[in-house]
Amino acid sequence: MVAKDFELSGKVALVAGDSKYWSKYAGAALAEAGANVAFAARNAKRIEEAAGEVSQRGQKTLTITTDMTDASQVQKMVDQVVSEFGRIDILANANDLQFAKPFLDTLESEWHKMFSANLDPVFHCCQAVGRQMVKQGKGRIINLISCMAERGVENCSAYGAAMGGVLQLTRALDIEWAKHGITINAIGTGWMSETEKTGAPQEELLLKYIPVKRYGHPREVGSLLVYLASDTTDFFTGQLLYVDGAAMSHL
Amino acid sequence: MASGNGTLQGKVVIVTGGGTGLGKMTALLMAKEGADVVVAARRVGAIEQTAQEVRDIGPRALAISTDVTDPSQVNNLVKRTIEEMGGLDVLVNNAGIVRGQARRPLWEVTDDEWRIGIDTNLSGTFYCCRAAIKHFVDQGHGKIINIASGNGMRGSRGDFMYGTAKAGVINFTRVLATTFAQDNIQVNCIAPGFVDVTQLQPEPRAGGMTRNAQYIPVGRFGVPEDIGHLALFLASDASDYITGGLFPNDGGGLAGGISPTGYAPVIAMEEE
Numbered sequence: 104m105v106a107k108d109f110e111l112s113g114k115v116a117l118v119a120g121d122s123k124y125w126s127k128y129a130g131a132a133l134a135e136a137g138a139n140v141a142f143a144a145r146n147a148k149r150i151e152e153a154a155g156e157v158s159q160r161g162q163k164t165l166t167i168t169t170d171m172t173d174a175s176q177v178q179k180m181v182d183q184v185v186s187e188f189g190r191i192d193i194l195a196n197a198n199d200l201q202f203a204k205p206f207l208d209t210l211e212s213e214w215h216k217m218f219s220a221n222l223d224p225v226f227h228c229c230q231a232v233g234r235q236m237v238k239q240g241k242g243r244i245i246n247l248i249s250c251m252a253e254r255g256v257e258n259c260s261a262y263g264a265a266m267g268g269v270l271q272l273t274r275a276l277d278i279e280w281a282k283h284g285i286t287i288n289a290i291g292t293g294w295m296s297e298t299e300k301t302g303a304p305q306e307e308l309l310l311k312y313i314p315v316k317r318y319g320h321p322r323e324v325g326s327l328l329v330y331l332a333s334d335t336t337d338f339f340t341g342q343l344l345y346v347d348g349a350a351m352s353h354l
Numbered sequence: 355m356a357s358g359n360g361t362l363q364g365k366v367v368i369v370t371g372g373g374t375g376l377g378k379m380t381a382l383l384m385a386k387e388g389a390d391v392v393v394a395a396r397r398v399g400a401i402e403q404t405a406q407e408v409r410d411i412g413p414r415a416l417a418i419s420t421d422v423t424d425p426s427q428v429n430n431l432v433k434r435t436i437e438e439m440g441g442l443d444v445l446v447n448n449a450g451i452v453r454g455q456a457r458r459p460l461w462e463v464t465d466d467e468w469r470i471g472i473d474t475n476l477s478g479t480f481y482c483c484r485a486a487i488k489h490f491v492d493q494g495h496g497k498i499i500n501i502a503s504g505n506g507m508r509g510s511r512g513d514f515m516y517g518t519a520k521a522g523v524i525n526f527t528r529v530l531a532t533t534f535a536q537d538n539i540q541v542n543c544i545a546p547g548f549v550d551v552t553q554l555q556p557e558p559r560a561g562g563m564t565r566n567a568q569y570i571p572v573g574r575f576g577v578p579e580d581i582g583h584l585a586l587f588l589a590s591d592a593s594d595y596i597t598g599g600l601f602p603n604d605g606g607g608l609a610g611g612i613s614p615t616g617y618a619p620v621i622a623m624e625e626e
Contacts, residue, residue: 200623200624201624202621202622203618203619203620204620204621205618213623251612254611255609255610256610256619257610257613257616257618257619258618293612303619304619304620305617305618305619308614308616308617309613309617311614312613312617347612350612353508353611353612354505354508354509354510354517354569354607
């Protein structure tokens with residue numbers, strides 16, 4: 104249950120992007136707050152599952168299988184959402200293709216893939232949805248990114264560079280669209296997992312280092328997402344906020 | 355004869371906390387470039403020693419025993435500098451550090467410890483800037499270099515006063531820079547990382563790393579020269595358009611820090 108002032112009743116949200124789990128948890132949080140939620144991503148099964156979370160909560164939903172790297176498919180998808188729901192109040196960009204490899208071994212194709220998977224979809228969605236939001240004179244965009252947009256981690260150069268691109272796009276569009284009533288913010292996530300342990304190499308080393316000594320669960324991002332999507336944030340734009348268990352505060 | 359290129363020839367510099375460590379190194383590096391140096395700190399023996407080493411290099415030097423938490427002593431420092439050295443061009447606020455870190459439970463920190471930590475590391479910088487800046491405005495130029503810390507940009511466990519005061523120094527720098535930008539006064543801030551002021555050989559990265567060294571990507575502690583050379587740059591004419599800047603000098607620590615040094619994941623790209 105969200106606070107009354109943060110309720111999203113009657114609003115239309117679009118959760119766009121390919122990521123392991125963000126569509127599911129972002130969709131659930133937005134629906135819990137009262138929004139109808141459309142999903143777009145390439146993986147049909149994943150967005151069907153996310154849509155299930157929305158209908159379970161009694162809200163309307165829609166899934167559109169979309170190649171987010173293709174601008175014309177994204178435009179078609181956005182047109183379809185607008186024709187079904189009449190408007191788009193909230194856009195959550197949730198792309199997270201992870202990849203880590205020593206920089207000197209990174210292939211050019213892998214470098215480009217990082218950008219086409221993590222940054223290009225944000226460009227396409229912000230353009231297609233942005234046109235609609237400018238017309239509406241109002242909108243909320245929330246980009247889910249990683250703390251690596253701001254800080255380096257060994258072997259994560261290509262991933263971090265792509266995430267940094269999303270962050271800077273966030274800041275630039277904030278300036279460009281403030282006059283249109285569109286706010287755009289980013290949520291920087293720390294080390295997340297749906298399970299307590301993942302079995303990844305060096306897991307103990309990492310968990311000992313994170314100040315809260317555990318992974319964040321993706322559902323812990325939902326409340327901030329809802330807050331940023333709510334009507335209370337007209338003056339709140341261009342910012343990067345962390346959900347990271349104090350990883351970014353750490354010296 | 356100073357052994358440098360004379361880039362600070364004819365300039366008068368005050369270095370607080372100039373008896374030891376970073377402050378001393380800053381004083382000596384500036385002296386090599388021709389600056390006359392006023393060395394200020396509480397301990398007379400240490401500042402006399404630095405002053406003598408400055409004179410050995412060539413320029414004039416003065417040691418003025420000063421507790422920067424006492425505004426009247428600070429005012430006297432600036433007044434004497436101008437009277438006896440004939441001017442003041444650069445102020446390096448380096449005093450602090452020692453009395454700021456409690457490393458005990460917060461509820462055991464006394465009012466006095468809090469005030470001393472904040473006074474030494476933040477109020478001292480305010481007193482020195484206040485005493486010097488009117489002179490800078492009147493003469494139409496001046497440079498202030500504040501030494502803060504990476505602890506003022508991030509949280510270090512149990513570091514209540516020092517880190518908080520240093521964060522204050524960082525923003526005080528920006529406020530001064532903005533306020534006096536049109537008076538041709540440049541105010542900048544250096545945030546050192548872990549600096550080995552004992553000049554001991556840094557321990558090698560593999561094996562035997564101390565608790566702090568493991569956070570430093572370059573694998574060694576900073577040495578006083580790392581900081582002193584940056585202060586030298588910021589004191590020189592080369593930095594005349596740079597003001598309000600925050601310059602971490604930390605072996606790369608602040609660029610990372612969300613994972614432990616040595617954490618290097620390998621993740622294959624997932625195809626859908």
